Amino acid sequence: xxxxxxxxxxxxxxxxxxxxxxxxxxxxxxxxxxxxxxxxxxxxxxxxxxxxxxxxxxxxxxxxxxxxxxxxxxxxxxxxxxxxxxxxxxxxxxxxxxxxxxxxxxxxxxxxxxxxxxxxxxxxxxxxxxxxxxxxxxxxxxxxxxxxxxxxxxxxxxxxxxxxxxxxxxxxxxxxxxxxxxxxxx
Numbered sequence: 001x002x003x004x005x006x007x008x009x010x011x012x013x014x015x016x017x018x019x020x021x022x023x024x025x026x027x028x029x030x031x032x033x034x035x036x037x038x039x040x041x042x043x044x045x046x047x048x049x050x051x052x053x054x055x056x057x058x059x060x061x062x063x064x065x066x067x068x069x070x071x072x073x074x075x076x077x078x079x080x081x082x083x084x085x086x087x088x089x090x091x092x093x094x095x096x097x098x099x100x101x102x103x104x105x106x107x108x109x110x111x112x113x114x115x116x117x118x119x120x121x122x123x124x125x126x127x128x129x130x131x132x133x134x135x136x137x138x139x140x141x142x143x144x145x146x147x148x149x150x151x152x153x154x155x156x157x158x159x160x161x162x163x164x165x166x167x168x169x170x171x172x173x174x175x176x177x178x179x180x181x182x183x184x185x186x
Contacts, residue, residue, distance in 0.1 A: 004019060004022055004023050006019055006023075006160050007019050009162045009163065009164055010164070011164070012164070013132065013135070013163075013164055016123075016124065016132050016163060016164065017123055017132065017134070017135070020123035020124040020132055020158055021058075021123065023124075023157060023158060024058045024059075024123065024155065024157075024158060025058060026157075027058075027155045027157050027158070029060075029061070030060075030155070030178035031055075031060050031061040031062070031064070031178075032064070033178045033179075034060050034062075034153070034176060034177060034178045035060075035061075035062060035064045035065055037176065037178075037179075037180045037181050038062065038065065038119075038151070038153070038176045038181055039065060039068050039069075040181075041151075041174070041176070041181040042065075042068075042069065042117060042149075043068070045116075045117070045149060046116070047069065047116040047117045047148075047149065048069060048070060048116055049069070049070045049071075049072065049114055049115050049116050049117075050065060050069045050070070050071050050072065050115065050116065050117050050118075050119060051071075051072050051073075051074065051086060051112070051115045051117070051118040051119065052065060052066075052071045052072065052073060052089065052119045053073065053074065053100070053119060053120075053121045053153075054073055054092050054100040054101040054102065055100065055121070056098065056099055056100050056121070057099070059121050059153075060121075060153050060154070060155065060176075060178075062119055062153060066089055070089075071089035072086045072087060072088060072089060072110050072115060073086070073087060073088075073089050073091075073092045073101075073102070073103065074086055074087070074102070074138075074142075075087060075096070075102045075103050075105070075107070076096060076097075076098070076102070076136070076138055082136055082137065082138060082141065083138065083141055083142065084138045084139070084141070084142045085109050086109060086110040086111070086112060086115070087103035087107040087108060087109060087110060088103075088107070088108060088110065091103040091104070091107040091108065098134070112142065112143075112146060113147075115146075115148055116148045116149065117148050117149040117150075117151060118139075118143060118146060118148060118149070118150050118151070119151050119153050119176075120139055120150060120151065120152045120153060120170075120172055121133075121153055121154075122152055122153070122154055122158075123158065124154060124158040124159070124160055124163060125152040125154045125158070125159055125160075125163070125172060125175055125184075126159070126160050126161060126162050126163040127159070127160075127161055127162070127175075127184060127185045128162070128165075128171065128184055128185055128186050129150075129152060129171035129172035129173060129174075129175065129184030129185075129186060130162075130163045130165045130169055130171060131152055131163075131169065131170070131171075131172060132163050137168070139170055140168050140169055140170050143170040144170060146170075149173060149174060150170065150171070150172050150173050150174070151172060151173070151174045151175070151176050151181070152172030152174070152175045152176065152184070153176045153177075154175065154176075154177060155177060155178065156177040156178060156179050159175060159177060171184065171186060172184055
């Protein structure tokens with residue numbers, strides 16, 4: 001399958017997001033092999049509690065990891081400023097404004113300090129672990145100072161040599177695709 005040529009690194013993140021959405025639409029779902037490799041990697045690292053995400057259409061679906069790990073998920077909140085709160089995986093029972101399942105506003109909260117690994121969804125990642133997100137900056141606010149593993153989860157077709165980045169971007173230390181898990185190259 002031939003994908004669209006990616007923008008230049010100096011192009012805006014907005015232009016990259018358009019490219020990534022179009023490219024992702026052409027990628028077949030390979031969540032099963034991705035999750036198999038990811039589970040093996042997480043077990044090898046001694047991970048037990050994982051901050052995961054509820055997949056949007058086109059994203060790798062990591063929900064099968066709930067059979068092997070204690071998963072947490074997040075809820076986007078907007079007051080007093082945009083931020084994420086963490087909740088038990090099974091509590092995600094309503095749809096967010098973004099279209100993914102999320103916990104209700106009154107779901108029990110969990111502390112980030114209890115998490116061993118955070119799985120980051122993204123439209124694209126680069127080899128350095130830079131994430132092209134959706135533009136809200138939620139993970140960039142949540143993860144500074146996080147002491148666990150940070151794993152970017154993306155289709156290999158959306159892993160590029162270099163993305164535009166900002167000083168506040170949180171880097172993924174590892175990248176998980178349908179072809180396996182590997183360290184990023186900062």
